[in-house]
Amino acid sequence: MDKKLEKSLNDQLNFELYSSYIYLSMQSYLKSLDLNGFANWMDVQVKEELTHVLKFYDFLHNRNAEVEFEAVSKPQHKWDSPLAVFEHALKHEKIVSKRINDLVDLATKVGDHATVNFLQWFVGEQVEEEANVVSVIRQIKLVGKSLFMLDRELGQRVFTPPATPQA
Numbered sequence: 001m002d003k004k005l006e007k008s009l010n011d012q013l014n015f016e017l018y019s020s021y022i023y024l025s026m027q028s029y030l031k032s033l034d035l036n037g038f039a040n041w042m043d044v045q046v047k048e049e050l051t052h053v054l055k056f057y058d059f060l061h062n063r064n065a066e067v068e069f070e071a072v073s074k075p076q077h078k079w080d081s082p083l084a085v086f087e088h089a090l091k092h093e094k095i096v097s098k099r100i101n102d103l104v105d106l107a108t109k110v111g112d113h114a115t116v117n118f119l120q121w122f123v124g125e126q127v128e129e130e131a132n133v134v135s136v137i138r139q140i141k142l143v144g145k146s147l148f149m150l151d152r153e154l155g156q157r158v159f160t161p162p163a164t165p166q167a
């Protein structure tokens, strides 16, 4: 595998770990407010991010490339409100989407079709990730909908592992 691409895929694996970490920090903040439904939503997010880490991990191994873990940066741990948490989450997901797009560009440039194909799952996933967060932001902003009712709704979110493991 092209060395620059191998390094960039490792960077993304580590960024997905950071994503899991910052969402765990957000979950902890929401839990401290006794918003257990919000915390449940974020718990699912943490688990999804870990599946993203493992997808990169498996792919790199399957391609006989090196996996190198980095130190994970300290995440923010306090926010002004649940709305501020989800606005931060949206900003974070937009960064992830940009990083995935840049990875596709690089894999295309070096002619690595297998990596381009692997990354397509993430291209689709990012559309969903951003839409999910936008939906929560819109709901929080809805006048007349109490935080209590929304907390109960977000408590219904269930973690479902991806159906087909990515090679």
Ligand code: FEO
Pocket (backbone or CB within 6 Å): 016, 019, 048, 049, 052, 093, 096, 129
């Ligand atoms: Fe793994 Fe939320 O991007």
